[in-house]
Amino acid sequence: MSYFERIKKDGRKANPFFCLTGIDIVKAEPGTAVDLTSFSLLAMKGLRIKGGIVWKILPIKRYAYREMLAQGIINASGGTKRIPSGEEVVRMIGEAADLPRRAQ
Numbered sequence: 001m002s003y004f005e006r007i008k009k010d011g012r013k014a015n016p017f018f019c020l021t022g023i024d025i026v027k028a029e030p031g032t033a034v035d036l037t038s039f040s041l042l043a044m045k046g047l048r049i050k051g052g053i054v055w056k057i058l059p060i061k062r063y064a065y066r067e068m069l070a071q072g073i074i075n076a077s078g079g080t081k082r083i084p085s086g087e088e089v090v091r092m093i094g095e096a097a098d099l100p101r102r103a104q
Helices: 003-010 018-022 036-046 053-057 062-072 088-098 099-103
Strands: none
Touching: 036 062, 036 088, 062 088, 088 099
């Protein structure tokens, strides 16, 4: 069932973030911490990073994390469930946004 079909069924209003990225964040609440795998998924979809073959076949958290790790954006120390600091998030977003320029 698509997101818009669920909206019609549940009576919820359209989420503009989902319309842009395809990520359903209706269940997320303010103050909820975002781990590295969730951040990877948000960054890959939000910044429209192309990624490798497996990411194109299965665009899920696991392969988003692996793709960003392979690109050298994420520091793997601490594991996948580690919560990054604000400074680290800003650095990772900057590096992820520069990926198209690095490829040339």
